[in-house]
Every structure is written in C-alpha cells, then in structure tokens.
Amino acid sequence: MSVEQVVHVPSGHEPARRLREALTLLFANKLASIGALLAAAFVVVGVAGSVIVLVPGLDHLYTDQNLRAALLPPLAPDHVLGTDHLGRDLAWRVVTGSGISLMFGVAVTAISMAIGMVVGSIAGYYGGIADRLLSGAIDFTWGFPVILLAVVLGGMLSPGLLVVGIAVASVTWAGFARMIRAEAISLHEKEFVEAARALGVSGPRIIVRHLLPNMLGSTLVLGTYYVAAAIIVEASLSFIGLGAQPPMPSLGQLIATGRNFLSVDPWVAVVPGTAMALIVLGLNTFGDGLRDVFDPRLRRW
Amino acid sequence: MTQTEESELRDTIEQYRNARLTRRDFVQRAAVLGISASVAASILAACGGGGGGGGTTTGEEGQPVQGGVLRMGYDRAFQKLDNVVGPWADEPFTAIYEVPIIRDPGGKFVSSVAEAWEFSSDGLTLSMKIREGLKFHSGAPLTAANVAEDFNIFRTTGVTANFWAPVKNVEEGENNSVVLTLSKTNYGLIETISTLFQSIHNEASRKAAGEGWGATTVDATGPFTLKTFKPASEVVVERWPDYPGSGVPFVTNKGPAYLDSIRWVPILEPANRANEIETGSVDIVKSPAAQDISRLQSNDDLVVLELQELSNYFITIDRTRGALGQPGVAQAMSHAIDRQALVDTVFFGHAVPTYGPIFPAYRWYDPGVEAYNEYDPDKARDLLKSAGLSELRFTLLTQNQPIQVQVLEAVGGMLREVGITMEVKAVEDAAFFPDMFAGKPDAFMFKWLWESPTDNMRFFGRVPSWDYNGNPPKSMAGIDAWESAATEEQLEKACRQVQLAWAEELPFIPLVTQSLVWVHHKRVHNFRPTQTSIYPLFNDVWIEA
C-alpha cells in the first residue's frame, strides 16, 4: 500500500454529501433560500393542483359555484382567499391554476430539454457536418420570440395550451441544445472522455454515460429558468386570449377574468397575479441559487 | 313592494313623463325604491313612446353648439361598413347611412328616406314614396330608381336576402316611388326593410369601389361621410356639409349635423370601457362591464343610459344526436337555469331574464312565455329521469368573449346541479361560425343582436337546420303564420303565437337579454338612443366646447 493519504477535495460528487453541500451553499444565499422555499411551495401546491385537474371527480373543488356568494374578499368564511365572480373558491382555483402551470411548465421544459440534449450532445460530441447542420438549426431557432410564434401558431391551429406548448418547446429546445452543445464540446476535450474512447466505448454510450450526467447540473439550472419562462409565456398568451381557453382555470386565464372585476373586487385578479409572481420569483431566484452552486460561470443569457 | 313605495313609484314615473325628471334621476330614484335599473329601463321604454324614449328631456339641453369631435368607445372590433354583405352593422352605420323606414322610440314605423308607404288592399303590392331632393355624399341625386336598384341588390345578394324571398319584383313607380310586388302576403317585410342592412346607398359608387366598399368608400345619404377606417384602432366620420336634413320625425335638427366629426375606437376589454370614459379619453362608451355600471352612475360627470338591448343570449342543442335528442331534454336544461341569478351575478342586475325568444321590451312581447321556463331544478331532474337519462354530457361551442364565457360558466354550474355536464369550448369567430353552420357542435351559444327579433327566430330556427333544432311543429307553424301575415294585426298575432310555441318547444333555449348601457359625459347633449334601434342617430348630438 502506498504512502499517499486520502485527501478531501471540497467539490464533492458523492450524492449524499454533494446534496448536503449544495444545500449549504444554496441556503447561505438568503434570496436563494427564499426562492427554494417558494419553488418548493409551488411544487407542493402545483402537484395538488395537478391531482385536482387529473383525477376525475375533483373538479367540483374549483368549479362549484355559489352565485349568492360571489366576489367575496379574502378571509371570508369557508373561502380563505375569497371567491370569484361566480362565487367559486379562489384558493382552489389558484391551486388548480398552479397545477396547470406546473404541469405545463414542467412538461414543456422536459420535452425541450430532451430534444435539446439529443441535438446538443450529438452536435457537440460528433462535430463535423452533424455539428454544422445542427448548429445551424440551433442558431436558426434560438432566440426566436416565443410569443410571436405562439401568436402565429395560435392563429393557425385553434388557440390553446397545446399550441402554446408547441410554440414554447419549438423555441426553448434550442436554448438547451445551445448550452449542451457548448458543454459537450468542452467535455469532449476532457481526458476521461478520451479515455472512454480509447477503451472502445461507443459514441452514444459516451454521450449517455459521460456527457449527460456531467451536464445535468447546468441543464437543471437552465430548466428552472425555462419552467418560469414557459409559465409566463402561457399566462401572457392566455391573457390576450391566445393561450389556455376559458373555462380552463390557468393562472393567466384567472388574471384575465379577474381584471374585469378590478373595480369591484381587486382580489379576483390580485390573488392569482400574486401567486404567479411568487412562482416566477421562486423559480428564478432558486435557479440563480442553483447556478451559483453548480456552475458560477453559467449566465442566463 | 309596499303601498307607499308603489305610489311613490307612480309619482316618479309621472314626474318623468312630465319631463320634470331626467332619465338618470329617474333610474336613481327607482333604485332607491329597490327597482333594478333594467326594470326601470323597461318602465321608461314603456312610457317613452311620446318621443323622449331615449330618455333626455328637452328643457335640459340648451342651445346646440356647432363643431367638435365626438369620441366614442365601441365594444367590438369594426368590420367593413358594408350595408350589402357586411358581417354585421356597426355604430357608424347610423351616422353615414340612412334606412328607408325607421322605428320611432315607441316602435312605430316612421319616415326616413321614404316619406310614405302603403300596402295594397290584397297585401301583394307595397309602394314606397321616396323623399324629394335627396342626394348621395358624392353629390349624385337620389331617386326612386336608386332605391329600387338597391332593393334588388338586397333581395338577391344582400345579407337579408332570405327575408326578401316573397318579393317577386321591385321597380320604380310613378312620382318618385318604388313598387314592390310580392308573391304572397308578407306584412313583416316592413320589419326587414327598417333594419340597417337595407340602408340606402349609391350602387354605381359601390360597383366602382369594389373591395373598398365600406372601407375606403361609402356613398350614402347619412349626415356624416366616412373619413378613416382602421377597423382595429379607429373609424372616423366627418360632417357632410351638404346634408339635406333628416326625414326622421324624432330628429329635431333638420340641417347638417352639429358635430364636426365622430371618432370611434374599439375597446374590447369590458373593464377598460369604464376606465376610458372615467379617464376622459372618450366622451361616450357603449356597454361598460356590468360590474362597473354602479360606479359610473355615481360619477357626477357622467350620464348613464340603460335600455334593453335588442338581443338575446341563447343555447341551441343538436337534437339529431343521441341523448340530446330525447324529448324533454331542452326543457330540462331550461328549467335548470336560474336566469335571475345570471342577471344578478353575471350582469350585476343589468339584464333581464328571457323565458321566450324575444326580449321583454319588444312591443309585441308576450309575458305568457314566462310560465314555461321557470327555474325549477326538481322539474329538470324529473324530466331527465323520464327521458331515461341518469347523466348527460355534451360539449358546447361559443365565441371567445369574456361575457359569453362568464354566462356559460354560470350556466354550466347550474346544469351540473341537475346532473348535466357541459364542457365549454370557447373559440375565435373564425373558427366558431363554420362549425356552427356546419352543425358540428353538440350545442352552441350565440347572442343575436338585431332590430327585428322575429327575423332571428326565422333565421336561427333554420340554423343549421330545422332538424338540428328538433323540427318543432308549433314553432314552424308560427313562423309560417308570421311570414304570410297580411296586416299588422295578423303580424302581431303571429308574433305572439310563435313566441309561446317557441317557449314551449324550445328550438333554442333563451337565457337573458342584457341591458344596452350607454355612458356619456355631461358635455355631450342630445344623445338619445332609443329602445327600438340598435344604434342611436347622431344628427342631433352636440358637444360643449
């Protein structure tokens, strides 16, 4: 046995410790801790909302109306956050809306992330003509205003969550692909990848076994931003009538409806609006915190 | 209502009749007595036959001032101001066009471009005397020949060509008159002729304008000429200095208009309409959001006028498919709907429930319809049960407009109470109409807005087909009676007959008629919308500098 000692290198990668260290780093940042809490709250509330949307028989929670108890302010009996213009419970509607936002944001981001990973790692790892073609496609797509695409698509197909989802995913994949390609290029030059190649490990296997796990951190960071962005885009389009269509209670839709009652009962708009702002705030600051943990060099733009 | 209150109300009405109260004061006092604004409006409409139906009284107005720009906030996006094949008639129609015959505030037909008209004794000939000395904006003289030419266009390619079907021939008669020959008696034609799609225009100019008709060019006889047409952002009309004066008896200004121009902007978000009249970016706004009306009423700078809109929200279900075709299903749905609750919540009281196909302020409205479709969820459940349905599920198509969606959300909740699940699909107009006409949806909701309610029964009974609407025998017979009436009495009788039949058979399920609310700034004078026209006339309107 050699005389060398086992040294401790602070940037840990062993799961349990890494998580602990990451959390320590994350919570050292005050804003990021708030963000993490908000994001966690969003996930909890959103999962509840998703259950309400998906499990049949629960829709009464957000559709049950009582026209005689319409436009109640928050803290009304039985209605913590008040009721809307049809006397439906705002708290449940916001929970449901958060669920729709969560499902939408996560689904769209997951799809674009998957596409971005495939395209980006192929372009970055293989290089050459594949890279030239795929990079062309990435540059072509990246930065295209999602809202513009969604407006045109929404006009073409009939407007709805699906269309907005398609619009968002068909742009954001390029954001992931762009970053992943850059990471793949830098990882490709790493000696452990060369070592794997020397061992005869196939390209796809190297991508799956070496590249993707090593990009996971930065991809997740980008993911949190894109979830937030997808939610905002959906809400904006719902607001101008090109997103989720009524009576689907997405947050944007709730705000759009509530806006009409601003003079009578501002809460109908303010409650979902605040929820929306908190979600985005949470995801963004949480993303910032994660970024600092995973990779300080990664910038949003 | 107690006796004192009742007598107080009678006093109030009397004061209003004697022009000692403005319309606004009346509505306010009525409100104190616990009368909703819409009911007050109906009362006003009922007692407004004497010429002040629009509400404002004469003494108040003072000396008209020449000049100024009237800024109007409109509640929808503009379409081409095309009187022949336009998709609908927008507010500027009454500023730039004139119809042959017009309804006065009491519903009586009075002169406009035509100064007199008469059916022959057999009811098969209608002759119409055209006013002398009229001309078009372009300067060309308007004669009976022009009117005859227009009528022939209307009955062949016009929007309302269907309703002209009984007309065999139109030609110029003697003495600047137009003679219409009918294949069968149809006294109701007069209703059609007084609607905005029969506005008189210069056909030669229309031909020359091509696609530009109603957008770049309008050559008609109204007191204003079209200046700017940007349908999404503004429509501007200007005073026509050569206007020979109105032939309409209840228009007091017999010369060119007082206003220099009128500028309309579409304000599509209901909440913004209140905002914009309050901030003063417009002088008049149509249909503010119902929830904002009380706030506007309490604003001393503003005058709020409220009438029943010549419209109705209704739902039609496709009876050719499965459960929806079971007898009693439409009735069950109708009984499940608490229309008064809709009025109170969605419209904040600024609407009236409708139990039949026509709004209550119509001159031949038959209150008998109210017995058929009262709110009775138990009855609804019974009807469903006897139709053998334990649950019912269908999709309903609607135009994507906030108020429409709100109405349907509320209705959906009510239907759910009796075990009917209604999924609402709100789409843009471009997607709505083709589906509706193709009879694709299980059900659809629509709001008609038209001066002749019976036209709507005739039309929407057939859309997409009578089959779709369940071939209701009594209603169809009623329509036939309407279409063959030879005199006004027969027409009225047919109208009552068809209403009752409709309420019983429900080819479509009526919901509510919302209030037509106009809000104008106090510096606007003589703005007098009437209960019988969808849009007001602008020749009398003037504005303080």
Next chain:
Amino acid sequence: MIRFVLSRGIRAALIFVVASVAVCYGLRVAPGSLADIVTNPLNRAFAVKDLEERLGLDEPVIVQYFVFVRNIMGGDFGVSFISNRSVTEIIATGGLNTLKLGGAAAILTYFISVPLGIMAAARRNSVIDQGSMLIAVLGMAIPNFFLAILLVRLFAVELRWLPAAGQGGIKHLILPAVVLAAEAIAINLRLVRASVLEQLSRDYIRTLRAKGASERRVVWIHAFRNALPPVITFGGVMLRTLLGYTLVVEVIFRYPGLGFELVDSVLKRDYAVAQALALVFIAGVVLFNFLADLGHHLAEPRIRERGAAG
C-alpha cells in the same frame, strides 16, 4: 467580417423562405377562414363562396403562396381584406408606432438600469444596492400583463395621470413603455451591476485608486467602460425580447403598432396583413439576432476553432 456578414445573410434568407412558407400555409389551413369573419351569418352560404372566389382563396394553397411571393417580389404586399388599406401603409404606420414604443422602452431601460446598476455596484450592500436588487427581482417576477393592469388601475383610473390605453402623445407612451421595459430593466440592472462589480475587483482598478484617481472617475469612467461589452452584447437580445413582448403589451394597451395589428389580423384571418406582418417581425428578429451576433463578434473577435487544441 465579410464572411460573417455573408453567412448571416444566407441564414437570414433561409429563415425567410421557411418562415414565409410556414406562415402562408399555416394561416390558410387554419380552421375557419377570413370569409367567416367578414360575411354575415345571415347569408353566409352565398357570401363565403363569392368572397373566396373574389379573393382567390379557393385556389390551392401552393398557388396562393406563389402569388404571394410574386407580389412581394414586386414590392406589393397587397391590401387588407378587411380594411382595404394597403399592407405597406399598415406596416409603415404600425412600424412607426412600434418604433416609438420600442424606442421609449429601450431608452427607459438604459436610463434606469445603467446608472442604477453602477450605483448599486459602487455601493455594494447599501440601500441603493438592495433597492435595485429588489427592483430587479420584482421586475423579473411580475408578469408584464399583470403589471399592466396594476399600473393602469393606479395611474389611469385612480390618479388620472395617464391614459389607460390608446394612442396619442407622449402620455400614451408612458405606461406601455414602462410595462414593456420592466423585464429588460430588471435583467439589465443585474447585468450592469455584476459586470461593474467584476471590473471593480480587477487589478487595474486598484492601481487607479492607488494613483489617486477619484472614486467617481474610477467607477463611472474606467470600471463602467470596461464593463460595457456584456451590456452591449445583451442589447441585441434585449431588443429581440422587447419585440416579442410588443405583441402582448400593444394588445393590452390597444396601441396600434405592429404587434397589435399582427394579433388582430391573425385572429381575423386577414391573410395578406397577417403574413406580411409575421414576415416583418421575423425580419426584426433576424436583424436583432444579427446585431447581437455582431456585438458578440466584435467583443470577442477570436472565435475559437473547434479541435484546434493540440
């Protein structure tokens, strides 16, 4: 440089071809047609057919596409089927309005975010710093449409200082510009602050300070000048983002710019206007992308060649 411009030019042309095909085809296969919007329900059967014949909408899409391409090659964008205004005129007036709005938003963005960002960096952890970070966080979190309704409520309805919507003078520009700029201000603020902070930690700053340069000069001239490149590079991205948001903001404020016209024409299936405007927007995107690339290119001239590492 020539190579750079040329390759971007080819790419832009490609984007255009793809986009024009997609837009033209997409709008026409969309459910519902212009005819259903501009004809009255009462005589739809007749009017729709008549209109489609007159407008050539009954031709196959491919034929319509080539007619469209031939026309724009000849500089003829056609006329709106609804308003009969020439599309060129709509683009000109709408474009001018959008330029005004976008310009106002860009000016706001820089006039607020740059000084505030520098101040925040210069006095780290001061009230200014924390305040500006709060602005940045809120600016990014509050969706612009929600901000819009809050601002309209406050400044138009309650205080009556500014109009709620519409077009007119400078007053009409303020609210939409603020709403449009909100997110850009937030992002730019963070960027300026971070970039200046980074410069302030460099050696040359220490040298300057040691040499006795005034603190104001050190921060506002030296540090800021060197902190500029990322801010400039972000400019292109920001313009592109603003362009996308005009669609929402113009609709909310009923501001008759290109975004407003585009949304309107898409919803009304006014094909000529919709496809021309969509292409104008894509041209804007291409242009701003180019500017962003150019900025980047100029800031970092040595673009790394792949695989050159020995």
Next chain:
Amino acid sequence: MLVELRGLGKRFPVARDILRRPTRWLLAVDDVNLDVHRGETLGLIGESGCGKSTLARLILALVPSTSGSAVVDGIRFPGASREEMRRFRRRVQIIFQDPFGSLDPRMKVEEIITEGLSHERLRRAERRERAKRLLELVELPVTALGRYPHEFSGGQRQRISIARALAPRPILIVADEPVSALDVSVQGTILNLLVTLQRELSLTCIFISHDISVVRHVADRIAVMHLGQIVEIGDSAEILRRPLHPYTQALLSSVPRFNYAPLPPRGEART
C-alpha cells in the same frame, strides 16, 4: 515491430475562407517516422506544445491523421475496419497526465475501471472480481470500488487510471505525462508501479514526458520531438550521454530540478 509510423502527420485548420475552406494550418505532427518494438519502453520527450500529445492520440487513433500512415499491432491506419478497430481498442490503452480530468467525476471507481470490459459480457460478480484484481494490481484497497474519484489523492487517481487502462489486457500502453501532475514524493511510486507492471505483464510502453529525468529511469530508447518532428532517436543511455541534435542538448542542459508542483484542481472538473 508493434508500432510503425510512416510519414505520419496531423494538421489543424486555424483559418477559413467564406466557403469554409481552410486557409491556414497548424502543423501539430509533421512527417513522423517511428518504430516501437514489442516489449520495449520508448520515451518520447519534448517541451509542451511540441506535438507529443497529438502524436499519442494519433497512435491511439483518437484523432485521424492527415497524412502518412500508422501500423499498430498489425492494424493499419487509416483504413482499419470496424472489426479491426474493435480489436485495436482492447490492445492499446492510454494513461493521461491529469489525474483529475481523466476520471469521470460522476462514476464510481468500479464503473470506471470496468468500463472497457463491456464487450466481454461479464456477469456482475465476475466484473467485480476483475475490478478487485485490477485494484490489487495497482495496489489500491478493494474498498475503493464503491467510491468516487474525488475521494482520492492525485497518485491514487493515477493508479485508478492505470487500472482502467489495464482492464482490457492491452499490449501497448501510451502514458502521456503520467506523473508530471503529481507530487514529487508520489512520482517515484507511480513510476515504479508502471515499470513493475510493464515487466510483469510484458507490455510495450510509450512513455511521454517533457522531463528527461523522469524518462531516463524507465525508457529503453528515447525519441526527442521538436516542433512536430522527431529530431533524434536512440538508445536512452546513448542519447543522455551524447545528444547529437542541438535541441536535445538544450533540453538536457535546462532540465529544471523542482518542477513537480501538483496542478490545482481544475474548476471544470467539478461540474
């Protein structure tokens, strides 16, 4: 002859014209002729940037050559078939300089050292057994199997690298500066390990270093590389005693004594 390089060259484009045709090149390896005998250890020295690493990658067929040919273990490059390539990958292995960058931080040691065995279709237990034997070979405790690379010191990591390289039972190992990133105290042990293994397993070894004092202990022959070319080659004692090429002379006279400071952990490795 295990390795025969004939006129081998590698150039990289550094500038291109509008049509993306290269206009300027960087010659990393230029017309190299080199033979390596079976069982011998060849030292390849030259200062950093002279093309040593590129030559190593050319021999391992990690990058394609741009001119000339290489025959390694009877397989000719360019032009090897897929089947030959597969065999080649098992026969030739590399050990890298950077003990931090050459091990995937997300993999356990067991996965790292058995990665090259996938073609053998081993069962889990067999794999583990092989991994244990490899660890014994490089004198690491078997407890290392379940750990991650960051838990080890530089020298230990280099042992892991060696174990990984030995796993497919290669006949040729290219060691690219295997100890230059290590502490001086550790360098010796790793060098000894390499020499021992080379003898025990009768490996052929190409030992690359910028430091003659490292190579002199292990190499039978030494090749000196300068600006992409081999400028001198010969018996190692001979070259050290009587360098012919002026570059070799310069290299010998400027041997720095204490340049073994370990590299700090690189930020990239942490992601």
